[in-house]
Amino acid sequence: MFKEINVPNRTIMTPGPVEANPVVLRAMSTGTLGQFDPAFTSLMQEIKEMLRIAFNAPNNECLAVDGTSRSGLEAALFAMIEPGDKVLIPAYGRFAYLLAEIVERAGGDIVLMERDWTGTFEQAEIIERIKAEQPKIVAMVHGETANGQCQQLEEVGAYCQANGIYLVVDCVATFGGMDIKQDEWGIDIAIAGTQKCLSVPSGMSLVSISHRAKAFIESRFQKELGLGADQRNERFIQSNYLDLSQLMVYWSQNPINHHTEATNMIYGLHTGLRLFVQEEGMEKVFQRHQLNNNALIAGIEAMGLGIYGDRETAMPTVIPVMIPDGIEPNKVRDILLEEFSVEIAGSFGDLNKVIWRIGNMGYSSRKQNVLHVLGALEATLLYLGADIQAGKAVQAALKVYR
Amino acid sequence: MFKEINVPNRTIMTPGPVEANPVVLRAMSTGTLGQFDPAFTSLMQEIKEMLRIAFNAPNNECLAVDGTSRSGLEAALFAMIEPGDKVLIPAYGRFAYLLAEIVERAGGDIVLMERDWTGTFEQAEIIERIKAEQPKIVAMVHGETANGQCQQLEEVGAYCQANGIYLVVDCVATFGGMDIKQDEWGIDIAIAGTQKCLSVPSGMSLVSISHRAKAFIESRFQKELGLGADQRNERFIQSNYLDLSQLMVYWSQNPINHHTEATNMIYGLHTGLRLFVQEEGMEKVFQRHQLNNNALIAGIEAMGLGIYGDRETAMPTVIPVMIPDGIEPNKVRDILLEEFSVEIAGSFGDLNKVIWRIGNMGYSSRKQNVLHVLGALEATLLYLGADIQAGKAVQAALKVYR
Numbered sequence: 015m016f017k018e019i020n021v022p023n024r025t026i027m028t029p030g031p032v033e034a035n036p037v038v039l040r041a042m043s044t045g046t047l048g049q050f051d052p053a054f055t056s057l058m059q060e061i062k063e064m065l066r067i068a069f070n071a072p073n074n075e076c077l078a079v080d081g082t083s084r085s086g087l088e089a090a091l092f093a094m095i096e097p098g099d100k101v102l103i104p105a106y107g108r109f110a111y112l113l114a115e116i117v118e119r120a121g122g123d124i125v126l127m128e129r130d131w132t133g134t135f136e137q138a139e140i141i142e143r144i145k146a147e148q149p150k151i152v153a154m155v156h157g158e159t160a161n162g163q164c165q166q167l168e169e170v171g172a173y174c175q176a177n178g179i180y181l182v183v184d185c186v187a188t189f190g191g192m193d194i195k196q197d198e199w200g201i202d203i204a205i206a207g208t209q210k211c212l213s214v215p216s217g218m219s220l221v222s223i224s225h226r227a228k229a230f231i232e233s234r235f236q237k238e239l240g241l242g243a244d245q246r247n248e249r250f251i252q253s254n255y256l257d258l259s260q261l262m263v264y265w266s267q268n269p270i271n272h273h274t275e276a277t278n279m280i281y282g283l284h285t286g287l288r289l290f291v292q293e294e295g296m297e298k299v300f301q302r303h304q305l306n307n308n309a310l311i312a313g314i315e316a317m318g319l320g321i322y323g324d325r326e327t328a329m330p331t332v333i334p335v336m337i338p339d340g341i342e343p344n345k346v347r348d349i350l351l352e353e354f355s356v357e358i359a360g361s362f363g364d365l366n367k368v369i370w371r372i373g374n375m376g377y378s379s380r381k382q383n384v385l386h387v388l389g390a391l392e393a394t395l396l397y398l399g400a401d402i403q404a405g406k407a408v409q410a411a412l413k414v415y416r
Numbered sequence: 417m418f419k420e421i422n423v424p425n426r427t428i429m430t431p432g433p434v435e436a437n438p439v440v441l442r443a444m445s446t447g448t449l450g451q452f453d454p455a456f457t458s459l460m461q462e463i464k465e466m467l468r469i470a471f472n473a474p475n476n477e478c479l480a481v482d483g484t485s486r487s488g489l490e491a492a493l494f495a496m497i498e499p500g501d502k503v504l505i506p507a508y509g510r511f512a513y514l515l516a517e518i519v520e521r522a523g524g525d526i527v528l529m530e531r532d533w534t535g536t537f538e539q540a541e542i543i544e545r546i547k548a549e550q551p552k553i554v555a556m557v558h559g560e561t562a563n564g565q566c567q568q569l570e571e572v573g574a575y576c577q578a579n580g581i582y583l584v585v586d587c588v589a590t591f592g593g594m595d596i597k598q599d600e601w602g603i604d605i606a607i608a609g610t611q612k613c614l615s616v617p618s619g620m621s622l623v624s625i626s627h628r629a630k631a632f633i634e635s636r637f638q639k640e641l642g643l644g645a646d647q648r649n650e651r652f653i654q655s656n657y658l659d660l661s662q663l664m665v666y667w668s669q670n671p672i673n674h675h676t677e678a679t680n681m682i683y684g685l686h687t688g689l690r691l692f693v694q695e696e697g698m699e700k701v702f703q704r705h706q707l708n709n710n711a712l713i714a715g716i717e718a719m720g721l722g723i724y725g726d727r728e729t730a731m732p733t734v735i736p737v738m739i740p741d742g743i744e745p746n747k748v749r750d751i752l753l754e755e756f757s758v759e760i761a762g763s764f765g766d767l768n769k770v771i772w773r774i775g776n777m778g779y780s781s782r783k784q785n786v787l788h789v790l791g792a793l794e795a796t797l798l799y800l801g802a803d804i805q806a807g808k809a810v811q812a813a814l815k816v817y818r
Contacts, residue, residue, distance in 0.1 A: 016466060024450070031449075044441075046434070047428075057423075084656070109642065112656075115640045241765060251521070252521050275618060282680075285421060351453070
């Protein structure tokens, strides 16, 4: 016997997926429309407009890919890379390696520029390496969810723009929680997701494409077979599903059939974007994330726990908390979930034994959650006999708020 | 100013996306869970079980891809094809050409076996061609949405199973409306979607993988970079996002991180599958589709309209209606939408001028919709001065029901 969906209520303080905004969830249960119904295509056009606002790129080609965040990363890299193209990837955390993984699958020539995961790069270092390597593309991560670090980009972007190099940036962990100034920073393709600071469930990826990247991608357009008059292209993109040259047409005012748009996810995305760019407003959303970040940091430090990595380059949406000596990391997360219905995250690779990650994203980034997770974490650590300060964490956070 | 989602109520009688079941929509607005929350992963395991029931393949590896139907087609073909592999594609409609498009992108060697779109192949013809070509893979469509034709498969499957050839079948337009006997028919990978007879919104693809196909795909497994100890593979699949070797692990009891599962789509899929395999029950669902198909056909014929293609090999989920002489196809669809809030579909390529397609799928496949679409189509054709029988269509359908 399979039972109807009836899941526990959770306080989700991970770096995604976070709690979806209830207004978004309600919108997602709206009745389905046909994908070419004018009442539906007008929503897609509005999403394009809102994405341009959200990415601070008023003239870009914007669209959503029907897949999770990494589908947008793959779509962007597959569109830009032809076999043998050199791609420079500065890596200061786990998700740079995902970019490398995708570049490998695209047949690109990978140049990895690595450092430890405690901080980011000086922009001058990256520019030096670009000069030395002369890549076609620089692909990197804006905010690294694995360690909470955030890379400055504007000088790198300016250099790329001036020198005919394409800059592709993973903004998944920062979009919606920090301002992404795509035009100002010189990013050719910025990619984000829905399940983090936008508080829309996972399942769509957001892609914003500069004028020159668009022109390049269009040069690879191949109309798919079975739709009448053929239009073949020797330089076709290696995926049909994630073919940005087709997706840009599909999202235009004169679409050619491609996939069947994920109608109800579109309802959710439209709603999440509207709440972000208009109802609460971007500036206030960023202030809220910053305030809650400050309260979380104050609470964690008051407890006597360390925070991992360079604080100068930390982002406000993920807090990497050092695991105290003698404490079993997964035990803490299990008790938090089982007793407090609170979810926090581990990390990736070797860092999984060093830090927990507390997310501060979207609808989950609110006072009640901050105070609850601090109280629950303190109680759990005390229960396990950790050597921490009792009774300080929530007080410190309250002081930030009041 | 962007306004909240407030869309018209439609009667959707296209071959997808169709009206989502309200029970599914309600489930989709359930609060988000973390992707590794045991309360969530248990739902994924139940989905696997329900997919095995739905595909009549109790020992298969089943999973959902976070993308629309064609993402599953691409995942299956990318997993099975290595560059230069020969793929035979018998084509009797538009979606065989989509398979060819994907095979081309995978670097496969395409052998197209074409016929006109009025019927299907004799299985013996296909087997002869397989013998002559010796392909590694046969890829074909079970039910072709463009023309409403449905291909018999069991002899082709038996031959493939006996001769070490993999059979990959697009069941998108039939799954949930007709029984798919995957094991009995010898299908190695069957692919379906959510937005047709399952009445779940678009956005996921369902994939069911035989034991031998699973073993082949596993031989290409490459663990992605950034997750600790590397596991490289020279024969890696060309997509990371749609890598079935990784997705099978992600859907296992011991998952390795991949994408962030589309939680709320999973709620919808779980609910749609439960309604299909358990609440209404597969046999009754198929009977309902057959009954409503009979009523639609009776009504269309009573109106004096023709039905396209071989009726012997027609499927019950899409009815290709001949457009009467002198009637502008799009004009009829526009009036249906604007005045009656009824959506029917055109077709693809040259067939777009020859037929309309009336879908009979999932939650949309119900008596009230059948009677409404027949009445609305008759009224619209009369309004435009078409030479049809007045007052007969709904009566003929009523006779089928009573």
